[in-house]
Every structure is written in structure tokens, then in C-alpha cells.
Amino acid sequence: MFGRRKKNSSVKDGGAAEQVVDGAGAEESEYAEESDEFDTGAQRRVNLPPAPRPDGPWDVSEVPGDPAEGRVDLGGIFVPGVEGMELRVEVAGDAIVAATVVLRDSAVQLQAFAAPKKEGIWGEVREEIASGITQQGGIIDEVQGPLGWELRAQVPVPLPDGTRGAQLVRFVGVDGPRWFLRGVISGQGAVQPESAGLLETIFRDTVVVRGEGPMAPRDPIVLKLPNDAQMVPDGVQTEDAEGSRFSGGMGQLERGPEITEVR
Template sequence: MFSRKRPRHVRQDDAPQSDALAYSMTAGDPQKPEFGPWDEQWAPEGVARLDLGSMQIPAVEGVEVRVQAGQDGSVEHVVLVSGAGAVEFGVFAAPRTDGIWDEVRAEMLQEMKAGGLTVREEHGRYGTELVAQLPDPQGQLVDVRYVGVDGPRWFVRATFQGPVATDSAVSPVLWECLEGLVVARDDEPRPVREPLPVRLPAEMADQAQQQQPD
């Protein structure tokens, strides 16, 4: 997402501030946003979630969570699948008071157009989003929607793939997962755009290690 290389396949008006970012820039009383992604301080209680460290994914019926992790338990890709649609989540460090989605989106738009890809901006629930057609590993064009959400010291990128990228009614549960996502930003100083640490729970990491071939 943040490289200047041409995207190769699907694996990887200005937008208004998100509610979370708008609050982070004020000194008033906390105002809980209408919907997520939530900062940890606003996370609704009583919700079952898969805890991946800085990213906590709500358990939603009909959604399969696929996680690609290294042998040390660090997570490289988090993809949620429902029917013919999928969404990949990524969480990154961001400034406390300035959002980065406008800048990131402009870079992505320029790079994809320079690469001859079909891409356009659309206004959605989270502000300005990017909709594109990218070739999958088999060379078939796939609809993709990039959604960026600026939060207090974090940034979420959601990449919707397949029919859900152009019609949210196809797999509304995937959007429900984005609205219920919780970001737990640590206090470590991190460069802007650095991925926040995402790791498997200890029991899942142990299982993954046991399944590794000798």
C-alpha cells in the first residue's frame, strides 16, 4: 500500500475527518463515535473478538477469518471472507492530530493511474474511497475498494475485494466487521505508516508452530 511499486494483483472534494480523529484533535470530553473502527477506549463491551494485539476483530456469524503468520507468531495478512467477497485489514501508526488517508490515497491514485489501471474516487460512509480493478494472480480483473480510516495515532486500511467492493449488499457482514473493529495502539513511538504489531494469540501461535514441517 505504501510502496511506490505498481500493484500486481489482489493481495495486498477531501475526505472528512473520522469521528475518532475529530475527537483526538479536541480537548473536550470524550465523544464516542457512532460506529467503528473503534479506538480501544471506546470499544463496546460484551462483544466477542479475536484478539490479535493491536487489531481486535469482532466475531460475526458467516465470516471466516484467515490469518497468515510467520513462525514467530507475527501476522502478515488478515483477510475476512464471506461468500464471494473478502476484506483485508491493516493497521498502521499515524500522527496524533493529523490524518494520513488523504496523502496515502493521493499517492495510490497517482501510482495506479500511472500503471494504466482503472481507478476512481467515490464518496462512501468513511469519506472518500478508492475503487479500482486489479488483476488477480490468474490475470482476471477483480473489483477492489480501498477504505481509509484515520484514528488517534492509528490508521486503518480496509481492502474490499470481489463483488462486495462495488455493492455492499453482497456481503454486508464484512462491513459489519469493519464497523466493529477495535484498534489497540500501544504507547511506543513509531514512524508514521509503520504497521502496528499484530500477533496470533499464544494458543494459536503454538498450534501454528506444531503444524510447521520439520
């Protein structure tokens, strides 16, 4: 079963389960880096050809056999299925543009975009994300992580008592052949990156289906629901459908977490 919620489809925006910390201590966390440190040398990693992907994510042409084996077929991407996960989809207008895998207290949002044939866009997208967050007063740290270059961010968010806190988020990305796959890791997987191994494995084992049709760079690769999926609106809880391949290991879906948008 799937949850449905509205989503802005921009490659720069990131949505995921919230992990909010008290604003008073935000600057003392491991993410606390001056924004100008991100800019130093960053330009050298922009507009480079896509790097090799020996461990994934995969283009559909690189997967032997059926890419749906062990994965959920969402059309534009095939998402690995693991025990205990919840899968939520996000929409822009009438199109499904992203999927979020939730595992206990962590989540990773997956979204695929068209990209130029011979040029990666992750370096440029990282700069835009970093600029948007720092303009909001957030803090960015660019690091070489398990999935390559990533951004670890403190995104400012309002707290219920009217004060300001920060949501901890990791932005990861990989350039493929004519596509770009972005992941947004949140929850404990962002607070303690060493605990995000299974989410990182899901990201690595995702298969992207770009298609052969013309697409402008950064256009989202539209997804679809599997034939036997049941759509559940925000805020509605249902019992697992007996006999569905989404019961048991997938879990039931609840309202999706709020999205922090970076403009």
C-alpha cells in the same frame, strides 16, 4: 485455525480474494472513470485532522468492558467474529501484519498502522494508491461510500490465457487517534458494493490497540495469534478442532488468495 502467507507490509499495498473480470469489458463497468477525475479536488482532503467516528472503528480506550467480547484478539486489533467466517493472517518477515476475514465469496483485509497524533493519513494514502494503480494502467474512482471516502479500483492482472483482465477492489480507510485502519474489500463485496454490508460492519466494529510506545507514522501495528489458535501453512486443509472457539463459526482455513501489490 489460521492460514499463514507472506505479505508486504506497506500501507499502500492491498491484498484480498481475487475477483477478475475479462479485460475487454473493464472500461464499461461502474468503476470506469478517468484517472484525472480523481485528482480534481483530492488535495483538499489531504492532511486533515481525523474525522469523528461515531460508528467505529474504535480505539481500545473507547470500548466499555472487555474488547475481546465477541471479537478475536489479535493483539493490535480485535476483529469481530461472525458465523461462517474464515480468518487468515499475513506475515512480513516474522511479524503478523494483517488479517483477512473471508465470508462466502467476499473478503476484507484489515491492517492497522501508526499515524501522527493530530493529522490523518487516509487522504494521502488514497492519492498514493490511486497513483500506483493508474500507473499500472488501472482505473480508479473515488467515492463517498458507507465507510467514508474510498477508492473503487480496477487493478490490472494477467489471466491464465496470457491476456490481461482486471481485479475489482475497494480500498477503505479510517483515521483514529494515532492510528489508521485500512480495509481492502474484494470478491462480490467489490463487484457489488451493496452486498458488502456485513464486511463493512466487521470493519466498523474492529478495535485498534495502538499502544503507548513510540512508532513512526505508517509503521504497521504488529499483530499476534490468539493463545488457542492453530497455524495452518498455505495449501494445507485441516478438520475443525473440536472444542476450539475457532471451530464451527470460524470455519477451516485454506490457502489464502493471491495479493495484488500496488507500488
